Amino acid sequence: MRIDTELPGNLDTSTIEYVTVTIDGQLFGLPILEVEDVFQPQKITSVPLANREVAGVLNLRGRIVTAIDMRERLDLVPRVPGEISMAVGIEYKGESYGLVIDKVGEVLRLKEDGIEPNPSNLNSNWASVSAGVYQLEGELMVVLDVFRVLDVGGEAEQLSTQATGVAA
Amino acid sequence: MGAKFLDDLLTEFLTETNESLDVVDCELVKFEQEPNNAKILDNIFRLVHTIKGTCGFLGLPRLEALAHAAETLMGNFRGGVAVTPDAVTLILESLDRIKEILSALEQAEVEPDGSDNDLIDQLDLLSAGGGNSAAHDQNDAEPEAAESEIEEPLKIVQRELKPREVSLEGLERAFAEADGADLGTASETAAEAAAETEKPESPEGKAEKPAAPAPPAVDAGAPAEKRERAVTNQSIRVNVDSLETLMTTVSELVLTRNQLLEMVRRIEDSEFKVPLQRLSNVTAELQEGIMKTRMQPVGNAWQKLPRIVRDLAKDLGKKIDLEMSGAETELDRQVLELIKDPLTHMVRNSADHGLETTEGRLAAGKPETGRIDLSAYHEGGHIIIEIADDGRGLNAEKIKEKAVENELATQAELEKMTDVQIQKFIFKAGFSTAKEVTNVSGRGVGMDVVRTNIELIGGSVDVTSVEGKGSTFLIKIPLTLAIISALIVESAGQRFAVPQLCVVELVRAQAESDHRIEMINDTPVLRLRNKLLPLMHLSKLLEIEAAPGSGDQSAPEAFDLPGAVSPEADGREPEPQGAVSTPTAKKFEEAAGFIVVIQVGPHCYGIVVDSVFDTEEIVVKPMSSMLREVTIFSGNTILGDGSVILIVDPNGIADAVHGSLFVDGLQNDADEDAAFDSTDDVVSLLVFRAGGNEPKAVPLSLVTRLEEIDVATIEPSNGRDLVQYRGKLMPLVNVNDAFQKRKEGMQPILVFTDEEQVMGLMVDEIVDIVEERLNIEVTAGMEGVIGSAVVKGQATEVLDIGHYLPKAFDNWFRRPESDDRGYSMRVLLVDDSSFFRNMLSPVMSAGGYSVTAVESADEALKMRDEGKQFDVIVSDIEMPDMDGFAFAQSLLSDARWSTTPIVALSSHTSPAVIERARESNFIDYVGKFDRAGLMEVLKSTVDAIGEVA
The missing domain is CATH 1.10.287 (Helix Hairpins)
Structure with a gap:
């Protein structure tokens, strides 16, 4: 059980709503404004020679979505075959992406200033995609910077500045 | 707003004027040929007139003056003055000047400085010299009359006129909408353009002012436009x-x-x-x-050509007739834009290099006027444009010289090429056959650029040429780029789309057919019509399948999402322990498959896929930017069943095939298999160990399956081992006495079947499957061993399965039929391969036949001459010196053996070969490894003989 750290219904601008997802047991939060869609990925066509993070491409209501396997992206253990997965749809530079995660949790409204910077000892790969950490009761939630997540292969700076520009 | 308004106006004007000028170009050339055609003259006059009028509107005095002078001269022609080629040239020059000014205007947005008095003077001189001193007056009076006269011709040039009319309308509307507020900026620009003219007081004033030298111009425009508005309103301009x-x-x-x-x-x-x-x-x-x-008519890309050809003819002193047909053929405007330049270049080429000079033509006995035929037509989803000339044709010798000179090929390579292949050199980079660089072409832009441009839009260009008769260039381009026709193929369980346009043909390769994949140092190739076609397995290229020999390592990108179409999803799944695997499939995988032959520019190659589905129209969608670095795919699309498939980019593959892959990529596997000569008998062998350390081998094709069985399930019975296998009892045999079956766990066995009977040969371990050229040294005395051969650098015993079969079944070969006979039927086996002689002889002997084996047709014929008799002859097809076909034919010529039935034996079982065999006296045809088939054929042959006897 997670407890909202803010009163529900408070529409104060200093709060952000996060869609929470679980990847390999770790809780992550994605700013709700950046989430277009939540869907169950089906019939993923793998793309040979692509980066390992790329799970493949799939058809989501007539659009071609590039699916990113978050477990690979975050260097986590691969999913057990047959295990159910979900995906979060993201729009980035006019293209559709789907972040494949384990499961989707609830939507949390959190204080904007409640976010803490990444701990300095966080794995650099994680640090590069994490916008900060929230201390929730009982667990920590890592805020995913979805646009940096899509910066696979790290054409780093140029893209990430654009990304944060979009994110802001 | 004002500035923008004027900009828009100017842009519109430029577009319109350029279009009009193109039309005038066309018309003028026609006019020169038919000076008495008043309609054409009217059209030209009207167009120039309109240009002049529009210039007046916008305050472009330089343009206006020039157009006016040209118009005046043309007015004279309409008045009945004879048209001279000089006059036409002069007018064309004026039009060129107008174009120059226009292009400068387009860049600088102001009329360039300079004087056109040189041309104007000449024009005026001609006008005056034409004897019509009242040229101006007449001209001024003319337009009014012209309007009524040319109503008819208007319909003819309707298409060309439409845009202009829209423009005029736009101008009118713009002026109506424009109020004084715009004046400042408008006149500012106008002031720069027309420094010496007074600043107009109002847009209307501005319009009137430049119109002064030819007042009727504006007036004439309006009524004409009203009359045509009904027509123009039927079409609109859409962004x-x-x-x-x-x-x-x-x-x-x-x-x-x-x-x-x-x-x-x-x-x-x-x-x-x-x-x-x-x-x-x-x-x-x-x-x-x-x-x-x-869609736009391809003629739009041709408009400039008559003029170009005319100028060329004049420059080169040639007489050229340009015939165009199919100008109405439509194609996508995007494609049209892209082929304009290549097309122009090719026509220039034909005129310059293709056609001989007038003297040259006369000397060659051709009509003095050269012909260039330009035609377009639809064919399938493509448009074909043909450019044919009746000129000198391509000179293969010259091309060869040039090719050697430019180091495009060596003399030796060229010797082997056909003329058609040599002609294709003109499309290679760094090639030009023109001895001298002329003003017209050969300026470094060669056919290779043409080719590149055409290929960029997925088109192709080809040439056929007969020396002395002319050349024909054939351009094939897709109608549109948005929807393409694609071949859907499957490789390693995943489907891909290959653009149909570059697919030349499909070849089905099978292990034992004429079309089979052969290896040169691990590089797969296909012999296709005497040429070696480099091959690439799509699965290897895409790394979606473990390379052969590397076992069951799963492909690196295998992704285990539920429902994901993983490469192993259907078919090629690594077999779990004990499951039935099909070694033959693995072997065939090397030599068989569908080969999609692809042509990308000069590169021709084949990609090997597992299966080919049909062709589908697909809508190309770009790959997401994250995947764009994977250059082997040009895009993706959604198929009818909702799944996404990737579109393979033939260019990307060509790079991969001709680039590093063939050199380096496969190097990893190179040490695994020794290089071998592909022309010799290559046999797939299953290598294993059993009863001793030295490897043993059997021809893979004799093996039905590889199995692993639990030793606990082996039931000893009557001194033999039996196991329940697929609902039956299968006898198991040992390779030799030294063999110890395992005490527990799984026992690997090789399964051999013959019709209803199944036998298992127990082995210690299965080592590998290799393709080897077999050179068997027959060793006598060893039971169950044909001989030994060097397999992968190791001496390997090749087993005689025929020896083990009777061990498992007493009646394995004891067919009741053969037992009935009083004597054994005499079989002559002709096969150059000692391996097959040694393998088949025991098999046939075991079947109750008396076998004589010889290694060549010559030897067989020698036996005939010695008076030996056989009941049936079994002959290999592929043999050195005299092959099976020739052998069978030669038997017919001599009475002694002419009635002896002869059965063909071959490792190739393509329908074509079988057909040929039947035609050449063979009564039947059997695959070399089809032991059961051979026995069947022998039996029926022998039965037939029995009936006759």
Whole structure:
């Protein structure tokens, strides 16, 4: 059980709503404004020679979505075959992406200033995609910077500045 | 707003004027040929007139003065003055000057400085010299009359006139809308342009002012325009972007429709069927309609050509007739734009290099006027443009010289090439046959650029030429770039789309047919019509399958999402322990498959796929930017069943095939297999160990399956081991006495079957499957061993399966039929391969035949001459010196053996070979490894003989 750290219904601008997802047991939060869609990925066509993070491409209501396997992206253990997965749809530079995660949790409204910077000892790969950490009761939630997540292969700076520009 | 307004106006003007000028170019050339055609003259006059008028509107004095002078001269012609070629040239020069000014105007947005007095003077001189001193007056009076006269011709040039009329209308509307507020900026620009003219007081004033030298120009424009408004209102100008968006939307609709159709197809008696059918039809119509809006007649790209050819003819002193047909053939405007330049270049080439000089033609006994035929027509989803000339044709010798000179090929390579191949050199980079660089062509822009441009849009260009008779260039381009026709193929369980345009042909390769994949140092190649075609397995290229020999390592990108179409999904899954695997499939995988032969520019190569589905129209969608670095795919699309498939980029593969892959990529595997000569008998062998350390081998094709069985399930019975296998008892045999079967766990066995009977040969371990050229040294005395051979650098015993079969079954070969006979039928086996002689002889002997084996047709014929008799002859097809076909034929010529039935034996079992065998006296045809088949054929042959006897 997670407890909202803010009163529900408070529409104060200093709060952000996060869609929470679980990847390999770790809780992550994605700013709700950046989430277009939540869907169950089906019939993923793998793309040979692509980066390992790329799970493949799939058809989501007539659009071609590039699916990113978050477990690979975050260097986590691969999913057990047959295990159910979900995906979060993201729009980035006019293209559709789907972040494949384990499961989707609830939507949390959190204080904007409640976010803490990444701990300095966080794995650099994680640090590069994490916008900060929230201390929730009982667990920590890592805020995913979805646009940096899509910066696979790290054409780093140029893209990430654009990304944060979009994110802001 | 004012500045923008003027900019728009200017842009519009430039577009319109350029279009008009193109038309004038065309018309003028026609006019020169038919000076008495008043209609043509009227058209030209009217166009120039309009240019002049429009210049007046915008305050472009320099342009206006020039157009006016040209118009005056043309007015004279209309008045009946004879048209001289000089005059036409002069007018064309004036038009060129107008174009120059226009292009400067386009860049600088002001009329360039300079004087056109040189031309104007000449024009005026001609006008005056034409004897019509009243040229100006007449001209001024003319337009009014012209309007009524040319109503008829207007219809002819309707298409060309439309844009201009819209423009005039736009001008009028613009002026009506423009108020004084715009004046400041408007006149500012005008002031720069027309420094010496007074600043106009109002837009109307501005319009009137430059019109002064030719007042009727403006007046004449208006009524004409009113009369035509009915026509112009039927067409509107639409921004190309809007059309593009519509196109994309319709593409989506088409995809959705396909998806629905696919879904409903699976449901019987769906109530959706009828409405969906209607939706489908409407969608198709809509798609076609939208496509049409983007279509333009190819003639639009040709407009400039008559003028170009005319000028060329004049420059080169040649007489050239340009015939154009199929100008109305339509194609996508995007494609049209892209082929304009290549096309122009090719026509220039034909005129300059293709056609001989007048003297040259006369000397060659040809008519003095050279011909260039330009034609266009539709063919399938393509448009074909042909440029044919009746000139000197391509000189293969010259091309050879040039090719050697430019180091495009060596003399030796060229010797082997056909003329057709040599002619193709003109498309290579760094090639030009023109001895001298002329003003016209050969300026470094060669046919290779043409080719590149055409290929960029997925087209192709080819040439056929007969020396002395002329050359024909054939350009094949897709009608549109948005929807392409693609071949759907499957490799390692995943489907891919290959653009149909570059697919030359499909070849089915099979292990034992004429078309089989051969290896040169691990590089797969295919012999296709005497040429070696480099091959690439799509699965290897895409790394979606473990390379052979590397075992069951899963492909690196294998991704275990539920429902994900993983490469192993169907078919090629690594077999779990104990499961039935098919070694033959693995072996065939090397030599068999569908080969998609692809031509990308000069590169021709084949990609090997597992299967080929049909062709589908697909809408190309770009890859997401994250995947764009994977250059082997040009895009992706959604198929009718809703799944996404990747579109393979033939260019990307060509790079991979001709680049590093063939050199380095396969190097990893190179040490695994020794290089061998592909022309010799190559046999797939299953290498294993059993009863001793030295490897043993059997021809893979004799093995039905590889199995592993639990030793606990082996039941000893009557001194033999039996195991329950597929609902039957299967006897197990040992390789030799030294063999110890395992005490526990799984025992690997090789399964051999013959009709109903199954036998298992127990082995210690299966080592490998290799392709080897077999050179068997026959060793006598060893039971069950044909001999030994060097396999992968190791001496390996090749087992004689025929020895083990009777061990398992007493009646394995004891067919009741053969037992009935009083004597053994005499069989002559002719085979150059000692391996097969040694393998088949025991098999046939075991079947109750008396076998004599010889290694060549010559030897067989020698035996005939010695008076030996056989009941049946079994002969190999592929033999050195005299092959099986020749052997069979030669038997017919001599009475002694002419009635002896002869059975063909070959490792190739393609229908063509079988057909040929039947034609050459063979009574039947059997695959070399088809032991059961051979026995069957022998039996029926022998029975037939028995009946006759």
